[in-house]
Amino acid sequence: MTVIDATSTFTADEQRVIDLTTELLDSFPPADTAPQTFLGEQFDRGLAWVHFPEGNGGLGLNPKLQQLVNERVFGAGGPNAMYRNPIGHGMTGPTVVAWGSEDQKQRYLRPLFTGEEVWCQLFSEPGSGSDFAGLSATGVRDGDEWICNGQKVWTTLAHLSKWGLLVVRTDPQAVKHAGLAAFVVDMEDPTVDIRPLRQMTGEAEFNEVFFTDTRIHESEMLGKSGDGWRVSLTTLMNERQSIGGGMPARGSGTIAALTDAWNNAPADAKTPTARDEVTKLWCEAEVLRLTNVRANQNRKMGDPGPEGSIGKMAGAVLNQKIYEGVMDLLGADAMLYGSYEMIRPETAMGADTLQKAFLRSRANTIEGGTTEVMANILGERVLGLPGDVRVDRDVPWAEVPRN
Numbered sequence: 001m002t003v004i005d006a007t008s009t010f011t012a013d014e015q016r017v018i019d020l021t022t023e024l025l026d027s028f029p030p031a032d033t034a035p036q037t038f039l040g041e042q043f044d045r046g047l048a049w050v051h052f053p054e055g056n057g058g059l060g061l062n063p064k065l066q067q068l069v070n071e072r073v074f075g076a077g078g079p080n081a082m083y084r085n086p087i088g089h090g091m092t093g094p095t096v097v098a099w100g101s102e103d104q105k106q107r108y109l110r111p112l113f114t115g116e117e118v119w120c121q122l123f124s125e126p127g128s129g130s131d132f133a134g135l136s137a138t139g140v141r142d143g144d145e146w147i148c149n150g151q152k153v154w155t156t157l158a159h160l161s162k163w164g165l166l167v168v169r170t171d172p173q174a175v176k177h178a179g180l181a182a183f184v185v186d187m188e189d190p191t192v193d194i195r196p197l198r199q200m201t202g203e204a205e206f207n208e209v210f211f212t213d214t215r216i217h218e219s220e221m222l223g224k225s226g227d228g229w230r231v232s233l234t235t236l237m238n239e240r241q242s243i244g245g246g247m248p249a250r251g252s253g254t255i256a257a258l259t260d261a262w263n264n265a266p267a268d269a270k271t272p273t274a275r276d277e278v279t280k281l282w283c284e285a286e287v288l289r290l291t292n293v294r295a296n297q298n299r300k301m302g303d304p305g306p307e308g309s310i311g312k313m314a315g316a317v318l319n320q321k322i323y324e325g326v327m328d329l330l331g332a333d334a335m336l337y338g339s340y341e342m343i344r345p346e347t348a349m350g351a352d353t354l355q356k357a358f359l360r361s362r363a364n365t366i367e368g369g370t371t372e373v374m375a376n377i378l379g380e381r382v383l384g385l386p387g388d389v390r391v392d393r394d395v396p397w398a399e400v401p402r403n
Helices: 012-027 037-044 063-075 086-099 101-115 228-244 254-264 270-298 310-333 355-361 371-382
Strands: 119-122 138-142 144-153 165-171 180-186 190-197 207-219
Touching: 012 037, 012 063, 037 101, 086 101, 086 165, 086 228, 086 270, 119 144, 138 165, 144 180, 144 190, 165 207, 165 228, 180 207, 190 254, 254 270, 254 310, 254 355, 270 310, 310 355, 310 371
Parallel strands: 119 165
Antiparallel strands: 138 144, 144 207, 165 180, 190 207
């Protein structure tokens, strides 16, 4: 039986979330319930994303109340939906709820949350990474279907995915931001070719994906033709919130790896300089954590806004500095990487060794938008600084010179 302190005072919304979570934990004890079953029951009670609409895994409440759910579910040993399906849970799920039809929401959100159907996002291309709106993959209408062709790259967990969020160009005569459309695509379609990209960790969580005359029904479009840029912004803002917007308990998360390394380091490694560096990084991690708490409380349903770029930009650089500090404390042991055999991981969350985490952190300042892109977004959309020079803003995409 889950017990709540009777002397505590809660708002009506908080009490509703507490009551629903108590019912969930009492009816389906995590220790005795299959993770997929537990997550399905969590979704049905509106506790998957409390800020989503009722009937879509939410309760229409303030997103900060999700912390109440997570603390109690994880504290009782409940499963984390992010582990199996991080792209779906943190990025494409919010996009479906913001842009999808009611049929799409009813079809996709529950199995996405339970992990029955893994998702990926198909944005970057070899010729358009940071300039995402310049993408070249095409969608040509044929009756009530769209025929899509092109190549996507750096697609996390494509090898495990049932569904993908694909953005293609449907109107090459429009300016590059206006001629895009977003679709839900079946990653198991035989016209979709998924190839691994081996990373410096030895793993291949990334992939390149080729579409050759892939047919997608009109009903699988998110929004309408021409909405692709706005749909992708919803995904990207949620991606940056997901990557950089974590709210672990104080002293936990990535910084815990550094403090553990400090506690286990030999005495001759604990110099005054090293102590100062560990203390400085701990303070930076705490400032970032509190900043993310504030940003999450201001989060909009489905679209967290540009402020999510703050946590992503700062967190990416901080993670790299933290793991550099860990390697310094490990000394020669930092070179003992272990097996370098290529594997296709089951999740993109975490690493099983500190050495692998150090190598993986090098991607943090690239994935989800480079640090330079984040700085531009914050400068223009948050600080109101003059925009960067964009010579192709008003030029039809078909007329923009390309290599």
